[in-house]
Amino acid sequence: MELKEILRFADELVFSKTGNHLDDLQQAILRETFQGQRYAKIAQDRNCSEGYIRGVASEMWKIFSEVLGQNVSKTNVRVTLERSLLANISSPFGKNVLRIGDINICPQTSQSSKVAQKPQQTQTQPHMDLGDAPEIFSFYDRTPQLATLETWILHDRTRLIALLGISGIGKTILVVRLIEQIQTNFDYVIYRSLRFSPTLNSTLINLLQIFSDKTDIPQNIEAQIPQLLDNLRKYRCLIILDDVQMLFSSGQLAGQYKTGYEDYQLFFKLIAEVCHHSCSILISWEKTREIAKLERVNNYVHSLVLGSLGIAAKEILKQQNLSDEDAWETLINTYQGNPLWLELTTTIVQDLFGGSVSEFLQCDGVVLSESLQAQLDQQFQRLTQQELAIMIQLAKENEPLSLPPIFKTVQLSTSDLLNAMQSLGMRSFLDAEEQGKTTFFSLNPVMKQYVKNRYFQPND
Numbered sequence: 001m002e003l004k005e006i007l008r009f010a011d012e013l014v015f016s017k018t019g020n021h022l023d024d025l026q027q028a029i030l031r032e033t034f035q036g037q038r039y040a041k042i043a044q045d046r047n048c049s050e051g052y053i054r055g056v057a058s059e060m061w062k063i064f065s066e067v068l069g070q071n072v073s074k075t076n077v078r079v080t081l082e083r084s085l086l087a088n089i090s091s092p093f094g095k096n097v098l099r100i101g102d103i104n105i106c107p108q109t110s111q112s113s114k115v116a117q118k119p120q121q122t123q124t125q126p127h128m129d130l131g132d133a134p135e136i137f138s139f140y141d142r143t144p145q146l147a148t149l150e151t152w153i154l155h156d157r158t159r160l161i162a163l164l165g166i167s168g169i170g171k172t173i174l175v176v177r178l179i180e181q182i183q184t185n186f187d188y189v190i191y192r193s194l195r196f197s198p199t200l201n202s203t204l205i206n207l208l209q210i211f212s213d214k215t216d217i218p219q220n221i222e223a224q225i226p227q228l229l230d231n232l233r234k235y236r237c238l239i240i241l242d243d244v245q246m247l248f249s250s251g252q253l254a255g256q257y258k259t260g261y262e263d264y265q266l267f268f269k270l271i272a273e274v275c276h277h278s279c280s281i282l283i284s285w286e287k288t289r290e291i292a293k294l295e296r297v298n299n300y301v302h303s304l305v306l307g308s309l310g311i312a313a314k315e316i317l318k319q320q321n322l323s324d325e326d327a328w329e330t331l332i333n334t335y336q337g338n339p340l341w342l343e344l345t346t347t348i349v350q351d352l353f354g355g356s357v358s359e360f361l362q363c364d365g366v367v368l369s370e371s372l373q374a375q376l377d378q379q380f381q382r383l384t385q386q387e388l389a390i391m392i393q394l395a396k397e398n399e400p401l402s403l404p405p406i407f408k409t410v411q412l413s414t415s416d417l418l419n420a421m422q423s424l425g426m427r428s429f430l431d432a433e434e435q436g437k438t439t440f441f442s443l444n445p446v447m448k449q450y451v452k453n454r455y456f457q458p459n460d
């Protein structure tokens with residue numbers, strides 16, 4: 001029987017019991033055990049202790065024993081798995097047969113396919129260290145995004161996730177909600193904001209203190225990184241690093257590390273590439289270049305750009321006791337379903353229009369409260385001159401533009417213009433719409449109004 005088939009069967013067995021797929025190390029142990037390799041050699045090839053490999057292996061044998069109802073050990077694992085697989089394939093309608101994916105396996109429960117899709121929770125209480133994560137008072141529907149993140153983390157064993165989106169769209173609150181939902185699947189759940197731009201050294205010390213005594217923490221990052229990765233292997237951890245954009249330079253293209261912060265790049269790359277069974281979520285306004293690159297080649301890396309809250313944003317308007325429900329969708333669309341933008345705008349509707357959304361929408365142009373403009377100032381301050389030139393040009397246009405007319409109107413070299421366009425995309429500043437083979441770019445009404453207010457001369 002083919003090795004691939006047995007491995008897949010073993011994976012299904014483990015998943016049916018734990019809700020988790022075999023990780024790289026478990027697969028390697030199985031593969032090499034089948035080839036008669038000794039634990040000492042498997043450990044030596046992976047630079048870890050024999051005891052560690054023995055522990056991971058015996059956990060697996062225990063799971064197989066429980067699921068198959070017979071004693072499984074290193075010496076009989078291959079033959080037992082082969083025999084069970086054959087027995088199940090040859091009697092698909094046999095008594096108590098559980099069907100998972102397209103393989104029939106052991107007796108456990110009759111709710112077969114459900115078990116494969118929804119992992120069992122470990123029911124253990126994780127060690128929670130949420131630092132200064134905000135408390136949720138009300139949470140409006142983000143079901144699809146929560147489901148995507150849950151699938152990536154619990155089912156696909158994703159190691160690194162970038163959660164991206166413009167300020168105020170709800171990234172932090174979404175992750176806090178996600179934590180509530182999936183925390184019992186982890187040994188450690190950790191949240192840290194990088195808003196004050198800590199160096200990698202201080203972030204690592206901060207994280208390592210959660211796992212070990214201060215005196216056991218090495219001083220240099222060359223030793224700290226392996227120690228943290230060891231913990232990501234030893235325990236199942238969910239680590240959230242928020243406000244990652246604070247590691248990037250202002251006035252440069254998106255995702256460029258500040259001087260002295262470049263080693264974060266290696267750290268994130270190692271989290272994605274080294275074998276472990278934990279997950280880290282990076283929350284940022286800007287997508288980093290290495291994530292974009294890793295995502296293309298590494299199945300354990302994903303990114304999610306958070307967009308409009310959609311009609312769920314009506315709850316915000318309801319909470320503010322606004323009237324004219326018929327007009328609410330127009331208000332939500334104008335402010336891009338951005339919960340913060342809506343919150344900062346509804347106070348004006350309340351204070352000056354007696355809560356009437358229709359009256360408010362009669363105003364000339366898009367109204368930007370001072371607090372909303374100040375909020376956007378922080379993001380615009382990060383742009384390069386080239387990016388700003390493109391934003392100013394697009395704010396003058398009534399229709400979306402393809403690249404050739406942008407080239408004509410914005411006086412930049414080809415590479416400067418293309419780099420700046422790409423960077424604006426990484427900051428979620430541009431709306432892009434594909435029509436056939438052509439992409440058309442435009443600004444949303446809030447961005448457009450902001451650029452007009454801040455950068456247009458009276459006769460523009």
Ligand SMILES: Nc1ncnc2c1ncn2[C@@H]1O[C@H](COP(=O)(O)OP(=O)(O)OP(=O)(O)O)[C@@H](O)[C@H]1O
Binds near residue numbers: 142167173343
């Ligand atoms: N799904 C939601 N339900 C209820 N309130 C929400 C939701 N999403 C966002 N908000 C509200 O919008 C505001 C901004 O949300 P949040 O802080 O999560 O945004 P963010 O994307 O993390 O912004 P930043 O990048 O600036 O940190 C908060 O006041 C939050 O309460």
Ligand SMILES: [Mg+2]
Binds near residue numbers: 171
């Ligand atoms: Mg946030």
